[in-house]
Amino acid sequence: MEKMTEVYILGGFLGSGKTTLLKEIIQQENEAGRKAAILLNELGSVSVESAALGADVPFKELLGGCICCTIQDKLEVQIHSLLSEHELDAIYIETTGAAHPVEVLDSIMSPLFAKRLNYRGIITVVDLLRFKDRNELSPQLRQLLVEQVQHADFILLNKQDLVSDLEAGQLVYSIQAINPEAISLLTTQAKISLSSLQKMKMNQKNVHSQLNVHSHLHLQAIVHTFKKAMDQTSFEEWLRALPATVYRMKGYVSFTNSEQPYLFQYSYGMPIYMNELIKMPLNLVIIGEKLNEKEIRSQLTALEEK
Numbered sequence: 001m002e003k004m005t006e007v008y009i010l011g012g013f014l015g016s017g018k019t020t021l022l023k024e025i026i027q028q029e030n031e032a033g034r035k036a037a038i039l040l041n042e043l044g045s046v047s048v049e050s051a052a053l054g055a056d057v058p059f060k061e062l063l064g065g066c067i068c069c070t071i072q073d074k075l076e077v078q079i080h081s082l083l084s085e086h087e088l089d090a091i092y093i094e095t096t097g098a099a100h101p102v103e104v105l106d107s108i109m110s111p112l113f114a115k116r117l118n119y120r121g122i123i124t125v126v127d128l129l130r131f132k133d134r135n136e137l138s139p140q141l142r143q144l145l146v147e148q149v150q151h152a153d154f155i156l157l158n159k160q161d162l163v164s165d166l167e168a169g170q171l172v173y174s175i176q177a178i179n180p181e182a183i184s185l186l187t188t189q190a191k192i193s194l195s196s197l198q199k200m201k202m203n204q205k206n207v208h209s210q211l212n213v214h215s216h217l218h219l220q221a222i223v224h225t226f227k228k229a230m231d232q233t234s235f236e237e238w239l240r241a242l243p244a245t246v247y248r249m250k251g252y253v254s255f256t257n258s259e260q261p262y263l264f265q266y267s268y269g270m271p272i273y274m275n276e277l278i279k280m281p282l283n284l285v286i287i288g289e290k291l292n293e294k295e296i297r298s299q300l301t302a303l304e305e306k
């Protein structure tokens with residue numbers, strides 16, 4: 001079996017400490033003998049980012065040559081080439097503050113290689129000082145700050161040195177009120193241990209079992225591989241019954257009434273089929289929230305058995 005590459009999406013406000021965190025992570029990845037790559041998905045400020053990363057730590061050396069500066073629509077291509085050129089343990093994708101995580105996950109998880117990716121979640125870096133003074137921001141920026149916290153699986157409450165202990169306590173409380181499921185950690189200079197990041201999905205499972213909830217609470221990507229063709233009518237009945245928290249699907253599907261497989265896309269309830277001339281692996285990527293993975297898998301398997 002091919003090696004699975006962990007994928008982390010890294011977000012946070014301008015100047016919150018994302019580059020500082022990346023340096024920290026890459027150093028620890030190197031020390032652990034793991035190979036990691038960074039994708040900077042920053043429009044316009046690519047050179048600034050690279051320069052910042054390279055200021056005291058040589059960026060190229062750190063990354064073993066895997067530097068990719070990209071914009072969002074090229075993400076899929078970049079990941080594909082990274083995966084074909086390197087045996088990677090992890091890919092960290094730094095996003096622009098404004099990029100919606102669903103869009104980012106959607107551009108990462110191509111049905112062609114999604115099976116090789118182990119999507120681990122969203123890390124959000126929060127500048128505590130900025131968060132404390134968030135009422136001074138415009139309503140749009142304040143909303144963005146709150147949304148970044150809401151979508152996170154792991155939150156670094158960074159720049160602890162700039163607030164008092166009492167303020168830090170209050171800010172932890174407010175941030176956890178916005179997102180109680182995420183792991184949140186107070187940091188200075190984005191100092192965290194790699195192992196705490198790697199545990200993030202595991203920890204969430206603990207939360208779920210305590211609450212006795214069998215679905216994930218955050219953005220997920222499920223990859224299902226069909227073994228054979230299905231009945232199209234039954235597949236469409238399944239689509240209609242899906243919860244609204246399935247945001248995107250894409251992949252290759254094959255129906256019993258047609259020789260050719262289809263490239264299938266689904267976005268907010270709208271399915272689109274396109275004829276696919278080449279025989280592709282029948283991988284279907286499902287992106288959504290609060291999905292019951294076990295149930296979805298067994299429904300898809302049942303569709304094939306029909």
Ligand SMILES: Nc1nc2c(ncn2[C@@H]2O[C@H](COP(=O)(O)OP(=O)(O)OP(=O)(O)O)[C@@H](O)[C@H]2O)c(=O)[nH]1
Pocket residue numbers: 012013014015016017018019020021049052158159160161162187188189190
């Ligand atoms: N006082 C203080 N400064 C910090 C801390 N973490 C990062 N900084 C500083 O904050 C500034 C911004 O940090 P970066 O890591 O470049 O932040 P970023 O999110 O990558 O910034 P953009 O790429 O502009 O969005 C730098 O000058 C850092 O040295 C911290 O914990 N405390």
